[in-house]
Amino acid sequence: MKAAKIYGPKDIRVENVDIPQLEAGTVKIKVEYAGICGSDMHEYLAGTYPIRTQPVLGHEFSGTVIEVAPDVHTIKIGDRVAVEPLIPCGKCDNCRRGFVNLCISRQGYGYTKSGGFAEYMVASEENVFLLPDHMSLELGAIVEPTAVAVHAVRQSQLNVGDSTAIFGAGPIGLLLLQAVKAAGASRIYVIEVSEERRQKALELGATTVINPMEVDAAQLILDETNGGVDVAFDAAGVQATFHSGVRSVRPNGEFKIVSVWEKPVTFDPNTIVRTEAKISGSYAYVRLFPEVIRLLASGVIDGNAVITSIIPLDDIVEKGFEVLTKDRKQCKILVKPNQG
Structure with missing residues (x-):
């Protein structure tokens, strides 16, 4: 064979x-x-x-x-x-x-x-x-x-009616989008550089799609949500999405990492100290x-x-x-x- x-x-x-x-x-x-x-x-x-x-x-x-x-x-x-x-x-x-x-x-x-x-x-x-x-x-x-996407949502602190952001609209990101929608998310931001993937995200129920090459995604989310989403998910696995994802969650919110990473990232821990937000992982x-x-x-x-x-x-x-x-x-x- x-x-x-x-x-x-x-x-x-x-x-x-x-x-x-x-x-x-x-x-x-x-x-x-x-x-x-x-x-x-x-x-x-x-x-x-x-x-x-x-x-x-x-x-x-x-x-x-x-x-x-x-x-x-x-x-x-x-x-x-x-x-x-x-x-x-x-x-x-x-x-x-x-x-x-x-x-x-x-x-x-x-x-x-x-x-x-x-x-x-x-x-x-x-x-x-x-x-x-x-x-x-x-x-x-x-x-x-x-199953990867559903497990990540189950492991997160997302509740019915919460707001969420998903960084990356590849297969896992689009499945995460549908999983958070099924779990009762009321507002879903999807951040993705590909126009085709942003369009697909809209078709699948995203309330807002953002091209991070054109606007500061985290700042837009902070402004529209009056302080950040309840839970953000990283499904891209690059420095830029990590940085924006951490910034986009509200005080005591959660940044859930689902992606596989090829390189280490750097970030300012004070971002988490000042907001008591959480960074957590989800595996399989x-x-x-x-x-x-x-x-x-x-x-x-x-x-x-x-x-x-x-x-x-x-x-x-x-x-x-x-x-x-x-x-x-x-x-x-x-x-x-x-x-x-």
């Missing part, structure tokens, strides 16, 4: 590899769609993460079950599924406290185990989640990034796939809105990773490993 392997910065190759074999408690999946994630882009541009122990990428994917181990009882051949990539150890203190996303010995499909940028993959039964009959496999590949999710599948299947969150291209596996570099480095009109690019 074909699979996309990463060997270093700007070095991803589609190669022929053996089809993985079933083990106890696992199912074999024909991968239908797999999304290119911001963290995949980070590895492509800046180098692989320390957690990576094998080269086959892809942790946002859906597919059809084609084989099950004899001891698997909840999944059957023909089932359409999404795969949760996180594999916590279940034994460390973080796991025992319920923070499985922060497991110190975690593994993951697409990192320590062969991922979804391949024609076939094998996953543990407990990591496989059934999709409703009326939910497309394309949407199945959006479950993982949507904690067993949210069933809830997120319902949100996508019901249309409460429109996953199709973030999909801009579907490409074959052979074109993953030229029409996937390279395009995403240059074209701000692109949002979520799905890879289809199996053609026909």
Whole structure:
């Protein structure tokens, strides 16, 4: 079968590899769609993460079950599924406290185990989640990034009626927008340099979009909200959005960081001291796939809105990773490993 392997910065190759074999408690999946994630882009541009122990990428994917181990009882051949990539150890203190996303010995499909940028993959039964009959496999590949956004909103101090700002309108930013809207945010600012993405944000329910190249986004927000939003989310991961995001929250508000960063940032701690605002992080999710599948299947969150291209596996570099480095009109690019 074909699979996309990463060997270093700007070095991803589609190669022929053996089809993985079933083990106890696992199912074999024909991968239908797999999304290119911001963290995949980070590895492509800046180098692989320390957690990576094998080269086959892809942790946002859906597919059809084609084989099950004899001891698997909840999944059957023909089932359409999404795969949760996180594999916590279940034994460390973080796991025992319920923070499985922060497991110190975690593994993951697409990192320590062969991922979804391949024609076939094998996953543990407990990591496989059934999709409703009326939910497309394309949407199945959006479950993982949507879980990231939903977890971030759940972890934040956002309450019904609150105001919020989202810095960055890529896939996570647009999913955050829909998640805060579903959570009851009354005013939603989206800050984004791309005109196409700002327009998409308006279509998805943003009340105000701001081009930070033309105006001081934080100052505009401070002026219009009489002191700042209740919660701001960073979905861009650059110095400028960090600086503006911290400035844009009200006293005792929250700046929630969801993005992956390639470089450290600097900021004035007095900004936080003087306002008693909070800076907090959000990492992955904690067993949210069933809830997120319902949100996508019901249309409460429109996953199709973030999909801009579907490409074959052979074109993953030229029409996937390279395009995403240059074209701000692109949002979520799905890879289809199996053609026909």
